[in-house]
Amino acid sequence: MSVSNRPPIRVGMIGIGNWAQHGPIRVLNLLPDYALSTLFSQRRKAAEVGAAKYGFDHVADSVGDLVRRPEVDLVAVLTTAPQHAAGIRAAIEAGKDVYCEWPLTTSTALSQELATLAEAKGVRTFTSLQRRFAPFNRYVKDLIGEGYIGRLRSVRMHVSMNYFQPQLPKALAWTAPSENFSSMVAIYAGHFLDMLFYAVGWPESIQALAVNQFPKVKIVETGEEIATTNADEFVLTGLLPDNAVVTVHLEGGKRNGSGVQIDISGTEGDLRVTNTSAFGDVGDDYRIFGARGDKLDLQPMPIPSKYDVLPKAGLPSAVMEAAENFAAFARDVRDGTSTAPTFLDAIRMHRLIDTALSSSDSGRRSAFDASLFG
Structure with missing residues (x-):
């Protein structure tokens, strides 16, 4: 269920590897608070095939092209850890909110540098420490x-x-x-x-x-x-x-x-x-x-339904944890809160x-x- 009647958050995605297809793309198609806008891959053919398969509206020619597009609200960095910093930096410098997989970068110092840059630019950040949700x-x-x-x-x-x-x-x-x-x-x-x-x-x-x-x-x-x-x-x-x-x-x-x-x-x-x-x-x-008590057998404790409110989709549990994270970020955008893990949590x-x-x-x-x- 959408958290509001606001227009969906339009996502520009950098990278379309195995996890991107297994997790985030299925999550973004599941949640009505998001729309797949633009895709970039270093292999143009992979981007074209992925865009057609998953419903992206556009294929970008470069990272710079993707982050500058007005139809992109949130940049999702889904490359390998050594490549994260370049995509994050480009998104921040373009003034776009940015999501990145964990590990955020290959070092604490580099992650801190990017978090400081994001704060100076006033952009929202969040990362995939989603198992907490x-x-x-x-x-x-x-x-x-x-x-x-x-x-x-x-x-x-x-x-x-x-x-x-x-x-x-x-x-x-x-x-x-x-x-x-x-x-x-x-x-x-x-x-x-x-x-x-x-x-x-x-x-x-x-x-x-x-x-x-x-x-x-x-x-x-x-x-x-x-x-x-x-x-x-x-x-x-x-x-x-x-x-x-x-x-x-x-x-x-x-x-x-x-x-x-x-x-x-x-x-x-x-x-x-x-x-x-x-x-x-x-x-x-x-x-x-x-x-509770002494010398008792541990009994099953079913998880109350209030903790599981996302659309039923038959997706892997690891993917649904990612969905919880993206749902939290959408609520943050709506309410001005900060419940989804940010780059500071990653640091x-x-x-x-x-x-x-x-x-x-x-x-x-x-x-x-x-x-x-x-």
Whole structure:
């Protein structure tokens, strides 16, 4: 349902790779608050085919052409992480609101530079830290806030995925160099840590361990081996407000039984969240279990319907999380609010990962300031 009778937000999209087609394009076609206006790809033929297939009105000749078009209100940057900055900068300099996938850029400093530029230009920004808006996560956040478990004592999250084994298709060889910030830690830790801390609160101090167990990655098509320092095992412990403790373990390259489990304990009760997938395809839905009291079995807690108000579309759960994010941004445009995650939220996640990796190198616990600032 449209959030208002306002004209739709006209989107100019830079890039039409696999995720763009799997996620954002389907989201934008689902939500009546948006219209697909203009598409640019470095391969003109791909843009022409994509525009015809998905209903874009125009094909741009360049990034500069796209961002200058009056029929574009919002620029969506859907290229690879090393290419994000160029598209973001062009959109901001043209005075256009801009959306970009996480990781925002390949470094905290570059992301901060772009956020500062956006603020100076007065343009809205938002990014794809969308798992925070999953219906289950908003429900868990409210349960904790309403006192279901009493005072929060501990949080444990384990996330594992079949991805990030020691082989890559040639098309993804660019993700192996650590400077491209497209690793398991950059992508999965970024998304899941933001999701978790949105619900339970941000840590005040952390200590981390990032381990590379696959120092060489083989390219499937050629057999070429590429050296990499990217961690495929990541453990973070920390102290939350009010002396609660948090432990997170992310595990890449898991052959079997991957998924998500979150245990949240308090002085009055407990919650458990599970999913058999860390990505989220059709039917990969999170389940919540809880109990208040002593020595009780955890019981299923269906998510109330008020947390799931988007149009029914039979889309993968990961795609519907993106839809929640775009719906939040549309409400922000209407109401002048700022509920969708902005570039400042992305910078906070950049800083958290920087702090964690520094802690892993030093072996020391580090303070963390979770406040948002430009």
